[in-house]
Amino acid sequence: MSRLRSAVQNGNKVVLESDENTKRSQKKKTAIAPAVKEEPASLSLAQNSPYHFFQALDDISSFRRQLLAWYDRSKRELPWRTAAVTESDVNIRTYAVWVSEIMLQQTQVATVIDYYNKWIKRWPTLEDLASATLEEVNEMWAGLGYYSRGKRLHEGAQKVVREMDGQMPKTAEGLLKLLPGVGRYTAGAVASIALGQATGAVDGNVIRVFSRVRAIGADSTSPAVTEALWTLANTLVDPDRPGDFNQALMEMGARVCTPKGPVCSQCPVQMHCRAYRKVAVRQEEGTKRLLGKSALKPSSAPDIEECGRL
Numbered sequence: 001m002s003r004l005r006s007a008v009q010n011g012n013k014v015v016l017e018s019d020e021n022t023k024r025s026q027k028k029k030t031a032i033a034p035a036v037k038e039e040p041a042s043l044s045l046a047q048n049s050p051y052h053f054f055q056a057l058d059d060i061s062s063f064r065r066q067l068l069a070w071y072d073r074s075k076r077e078l079p080w081r082t083a084a085v086t087e088s089d090v091n092i093r094t095y096a097v098w099v100s101e102i103m104l105q106q107t108q109v110a111t112v113i114d115y116y117n118k119w120i121k122r123w124p125t126l127e128d129l130a131s132a133t134l135e136e137v138n139e140m141w142a143g144l145g146y147y148s149r150g151k152r153l154h155e156g157a158q159k160v161v162r163e164m165d166g167q168m169p170k171t172a173e174g175l176l177k178l179l180p181g182v183g184r185y186t187a188g189a190v191a192s193i194a195l196g197q198a199t200g201a202v203d204g205n206v207i208r209v210f211s212r213v214r215a216i217g218a219d220s221t222s223p224a225v226t227e228a229l230w231t232l233a234n235t236l237v238d239p240d241r242p243g244d245f246n247q248a249l250m251e252m253g254a255r256v257c258t259p260k261g262p263v264c265s266q267c268p269v270q271m272h273c274r275a276y277r278k279v280a281v282r283q284e285e286g287t288k289r290l291l292g293k294s295a296l297k298p299s300s301a302p303d304i305e306e307c308g309r310l
Contacts, residue, residue, distance in 0.1 A: 200233025
């Protein structure tokens with residue numbers, strides 16, 4: 001703030017000096033103070049809040065290793081995950097993961113499984129879906145809700161077949177730019193899972209995990225925090241297993257780091273979690289006070305659900 005105030009004051013000084021020099025010849029002309037250049041919000045937050053980011057490479061490696069080890073032991077077997085691993089045709093693989101990600105928007109995994117299996121059985125390739133009618137697509141989609149999702153899948157398949165020679169985009173940037181209904185998260189998820197691109201994918205589960213792990217209490221919908229979360233995701237993603245890493249984060253958010261009653265005892269990255277550490281410290285202080293071993297001032301123990309805006 002002091003630097004900003006100084007810059008504004010210097011700017012005012014320039015205005016005054018300029019007015020004095022030009023007043024005789026140009027009485028109506030007013031000099032303009034130079035603008036103060038602002039840093040991008042995400043860069044500023046990362047530089048000024050190191051507490052909320054990983055600073056050591058060893059910590060990043062440890063976080064990746066522990067999360068992926070847990071995922072290998074605990075992951076759910078899902079049909080789109082099987083397709084991502086077993087399907088050798090990159091076009092069919094990308095299509096399969098894309099369908100799953102669109103279906104999973106606003107819909108629980110348990111509900112999606114049956115719809116996904118029926119969809120892939122009826123339209124196993126882009127070309128099959130592109131040749132279907134919108135009425136057939138809506139009929140297949142019935143019960144999932146948000147029918148515009150099915151319509152965008154249909155439109156996207158037709159666009160790829162007619163305008164892109166049947167070839168799905170090969171990067172997150174291409175998916176985001178060329179496919180209707182594909183946003184930043186979906187592009188990152190499909191690119192990392194189906195194409196092996198080392199890019200982050202930030203959904204609601206990941207926001208909650210990061211907000212707790214790095215004790216980010218600011219509004220996650222604000223532009224600065226959104227960019228900070230994406231910076232964190234792109235920094236942490238494992239370059240050798242990006243798809244598994246992103247799915248592991250989402251899986252942990254859905255099953256362990258839940259909105260209410262997180263199961264911290266089962267968290268694979270507990271040692272990296274600042275929210276958990278805050279709660280543990282407060283609980284220890286409370287125990288010491290209760291036993292009369294500390295003269296610390298009373299302080300209410302925080303709930304881990306409140307250590308980060310969820």
